[in-house]
Amino acid sequence: MKFSGALPRRLKIILASLLLAGCATAGFIGMNEDELFGKTQIFDHKLSADSHGAAYYHQEVQPILENRCVVCHGCYDAPCQLKLSSADGIMRGASKQVVYNGTRLLASEPTRLGIDATTIEEWRAKDFFPVINERNQTSAINMANSVLYRMLALKANNPLPADDILDEDDFSLGLNRPQECPTSSEMHAYEEDHPLWGMPYALPALSANEYSTLSGWIKGGAPMAASPKLPKDIQQQVDDWESFLNETDNKHRLTARYVYEHWFLASLYFADTPLFNKDSYGTANTERPRFWFKLVRSATPPGFPIKPIPTRRPYDDPQLGISGQFYYRLMPDDSSVVAKTHMPYQLSSERMEWIRSMFIEPDYEVKELPGYDTDISANPFVAFEDIPISARYRFMLEEAEYTITGFIKGPVCRGQVALNVIDDHFWVFFVEPKHLSGSSYSEFLKSQSDNLKLPGTEESATGIVTNWIKYSWLHDKYLDALNAWLIDRFPGERRQSLSMLWRGDDHNPNAALTIFRHFDSSTVVKGTVGQPPKTAWLVDYSLLERIHYLLVAEFDVFGNIGHQLNTRLYMDFLRMEGEHNFLTLLPHDERVRLANYWYRDTSERVRKHLVNYEEHVLADPAIEYKTDHPKLELFGKIQTLLKDELDNKYTLADHVLPGELSVLNRLNSVRGRAATEMPEISILTLDNMNGSSQVFTILRNSGHSNLTGLLYEENNRLPAEDYLTIVPGILGSYPSAFYRLTSFRAEEFVNAIVNMQDDDDYEKMMDRFGVRRTSERFWQNSDDIRHWYSQHDPLNAGILDYNRLENR
Template sequence: MRRLPFLLALLILGACAGIGVGIDRFTQRFGPADPQRFDHASAPMANEVSYDRSIQPLLDKRCVVCHACYDAPCQLKTTSWEGIARGASKVPVYDATRLVAAEPSRLFVDAAKASEWRDKGFFPVLNEHADTSVDASRTAGLMHRMLALKQAHPQPSQGVVTGDIDFSIDRAQSCPAGSQIDAYEKANPQGGMPFGLPGLSSGEHALMTLWLEQGAKAEPRPEPSPEARRHVARWERFFNGDSLKEQLFARYAYEHLFLAHLYFDEAAAKARHEYFKLVRSITPPGEPVREVAARRPVDDPGVARVYYRLVPERESIVAKTHMPYRLDDARMARWRSLFLAPAYEVEALPGYDAQTAANPFKTFAALPVGARYTFMLDEAEFTIMGFIKGPVCRGQLALDVIDDRFWVFFLAPSQTYDESLAAHLSQEADLLRLPTGSSNTGLLAPWRRYARMEKAYLALKSEALTQRVAQSGRQLDLSMVWDGEGRNPNAALTVLRHFDSASVVKGLVGDTPKTAWVIGYPLLERIHYLLVANYDVYGNVGHQLNSRLYMDFLRMEGEFNFLVFLPRDQREAVRDAWYRGDSLATREQVYGGPARFDADSGIRYRTADAKTELLDLLRQRMQPLAPGQFASIDGEPDPALREQLQRLAGVRGAALQWAAEAAILAVDEPGRPTHWYSLLRDNGHESVSYFLREKAQLRPEEDRLTVVPGILGSYPNAFYRVPATQLPAFVAAMSGLKSQADYSALAERFAVRRTDPRFWAHSDALAAAYAKAQPLSAGILDYNRLENR
């Protein structure tokens, strides 16, 4: 009997050994793994493949198009050598079901070396085993295996990608680690990389293979240019003044610019992608940066004082996160005049508790309201872009809170208005508190609480607006809408939703939209703090849903600000047209009830359709501004091409329900450069106030198509390539869609599908045209949302 424990132990050890053989076959064959092998890059020899000159450019063209940012499949980022060395994870960043907030896994922030990422559950895609032979690099290197799988099992060269392959952004991901790759290859022969796209050319594959077999080496990262280093030193001095006034302003600037790609010289930014990021560090200027790895920029840094430092951007520039922002002499002088020169006192610095993080109006109460508003207005497109390109804006659930295309304007700042607003904010700040925290357990109760606070705020706001009109003796008119002082194109923006992605651009794109927002300071600040500064992409489902639901209130407030410029007797009719089928309580959240404003508009309308007339008047008001980023198709100099584009833009109604949400059209003419256009479907909605019921609110008969010269959007759903002589046939096919079969026929004739042998050549031409037309704002497009039909 005493031998039983010993025998039992032998059986357990034997069983464990058997499991080990199955799980860790690579260790059995190639020796133990060394997690520190890729902690630092080894420089290639003179006769070896250059990572900087050969590999990263190839990755940018063929891999980064899917493997970048938070939604990179298996968290594998190919935007830098460090991303490849980090490897992959089975845990997705975007998870709408998690009950507990996840641990952050931000490249360059939450761990510094590959071995540290292994401790966080990431597994290698390069060979880390003791055997570094060519055979080991090919067999145990998952990156090599996935590329070789595509070469061994190429996809069809026409039609659609066949087999049981899910291309939806919420698909269950297969992330094989180690020797699990053997089973993956057997179960998913069509699952090689690039996933669902043509494989690398023989030359490209040979280059990648050689680099991997040589040990996946990379050159040391180059230092910023001497001129950039001088700018960095100057701006770090500016952001790290010792006075309380300077420290409070620096915190405000950081909490608004932490997502920015900062640049000093436009030529360097265009030619070398020399961008910088503003971070919090526990070390002052002159010492190596030790970044504070807090979940959000509003979170407690854990030290008595932080320093704001500029670090080089170390990843490839991708369109879906690229937010360029210029720092120059004029900007510094502007901020000095707004925040540092005025005579006011900052008696104490605010803390970082949860209530402070939830309420920027209390946190920054000491800073002049007008200065804060001007800071955001000067680059309003960037400010709005934060919730378009920040981590919150991913997927249909995050975006069903807005209409498919609407124009955005801003209330004009004025000293009188700013002083009045400051007084009201000091009284109403508690009503403007935002949902915060990474793990919220409540949903319905918090939403009701915030709804009551919003109603109370709207009642006070309407009362204050009434008093302002009475005291000034002036009714609301166009002078109250900011015109950018006649020179700042940020005064008029267009937001475009593409179902599960979105864009914002300067200028008024497309014909007259269904809705518009007019934004004032409190609304603009809350949008930023709700969806950018306070949003935690790693937060739990409660945090995500509370943020989404609160955004309903902010949309309605922007619409209220637009409605009050209409004649009093037309406001409710326009509101009801926007919210068809909604309850009276929902409609009164927009206008009516506590949100009622009874003073009439001071604008003299000449037609019965005041909404359309107001939008036309606002377009005229913005006319003196610099042209928007995208020209109108009406300016196309070729009359024949212009006529066909206008016909295409005139396609309306149910036919468009079969079309792609966001497509890029290439029109070819012999002897001329290719013309590129973005085709953006504007879905008709009965209302956008419903949560999880968007499909029931769609009205295909109200769908419209916006045609824009150039590349607009980060996530194309389809590519079309049409000879100019066949453009009439393309327009006819688009306008005649009646079924999925009709669309398949259109795609067969005109689309550059995933299977098309021309795919990568077309992709390269598109990228080159994009970079040439928009050298500062262009980035690598994302192909995760490309259709397969």
């Protein structure tokens, strides 16, 4: 790295004295930034991947950034949009623009890293400002003109107060806290006004060694590492996939378009483990891939540098002029693996043959490719009507955990508007594909393409009330048509039975999923995890496809409030549809009772919808019930049916000794006030006498009278119905609290929670067992948890996000 000429002697003295004092500032009377630091000079800080500087960055600097900085600066809701999870993010810098603005009347311009701009100059034009020095490259200026360094120095000189709980007068906490995003020229005022707001914010300072390493790195010009050259075997697989996805005949092109619109968020990796073998799901988790990829549309063909096409949505017109030529490319993703956005999906030669067998080999014709007019591209039942439904359904179903995770781990880092439409805990099952095969169902869905329109056809700036009325009417028409089709196909009566359920083909653990909602984030895992939940969904092809397009493909985090609220309103229909499908497996009286219970105190409009659903049920199911609790009996029947497919990764009894099980299992009986006092997600570490540790997640599932209230979720809360679920391992991306204790104190810990009555009781419990954000043990505990996660679940492990840590 080149350094510019000598500094004036006066400036050297000023900077040296300021740096020795630990507080560099540009606020000198009579001197502007150009006079003090020199003219702006933007350059690439990435060194060759095989250089000594790149090795130092990977070995010494990046681990500190990941463990101390990315924990708050890794997702869309990172403060000031500063993403420190990659070299490109560090060089891009920060912005004063707030992504999550719940009152935005007009859609804003997207600022997706690696997509919406590809050079630092382009990001500066979008009002991003540097956090590392972009002026004269001298050691002194590299530190004095670095927002990143000065934030670290501010914390080093002003450590957290000694109190266990931070004073809210000193710290602004919570997701909706006002953000201060100072530029280098504004840092002096920030330091004066907020001396306690150094980085890591509201967390313990870096150790002396960590601080020295980052300071030395910034002083040396903050050199980073360019992407390494892919090994030959990986590059060959990339070439094979890019060749397959860019075949020019219509059948291949339509297939590639469908694949892209379902994979564009995936964390793709290469592995040779068998795809659809129950044992392989565990085997695949024993190694962590070295390389990750994103599937993008590029203006450049294979063999040339990738140039992503920055459309808002994956189905938008690429707008490449007369030729309209673009290419599907696998773009290496060098960023740190962040749990919130990490969705691993395996590529292999077996995967490619699987896609060929479903999409290419069947005898059908694609006479004309669909265009990119929104009425077509935003409606998958129109755009992909030529592809057999059996292929489309299987494509999503075989990896159902990934498919459903898309609407949980997409760009919605803060998704209350999208997620307060689902319960805090429920199970998901799927309709057997053979019941949806054949031309009859395909023709039916084609005939319903207009009724199955999604809000995405309105794009990112839309109204609310008129669209709700319209989509309510369209959904009612679809249900009426579906009822008529069922009567025609099943003359006389329809007898639902357990044969309707997909059994995972006797090997696939995706046959049953569990979804946990954590207020404004959520988690999807395989298996029937936790206690029998209040609700469940039974999902068929059309519902699965609509969920994907509503909450993944068409959801725009930069859209206006109308777009986001319409998305949430439409999801009401899809949730009720999934719940209704499940209810059809129960007797009439139980269906009505549960529907009334799930939708207590709801509006007349929703009640009318529920009545409409019940009228469409042609007969009671062909399932024999013997108890007074049909729903619980049905859950038991399904679990027995799927016993060989169910994933037991989060089954407590499979991971602890009998004595520990009897103690920890008591947490699964905690309901009401004690549960309400607990955070959404807590991580418990039990240290054993042999020096090993076990990690558990404690979840609070919040009770609601119904989920149809758009903006008034608190009005529907029923704290008396809150309950806890404890699972082995790490579940969720945003922990609110950490607890750590030796295993022989587990009973004390459980008793403290069981007997909790108020905030004072919780505070006392934290005093005894908690690792607060102010604790001297905080970073060591954080490092231990990350190490445990990487060791025990290497494929899925990612950096947890601390933006929701509590302060109590």
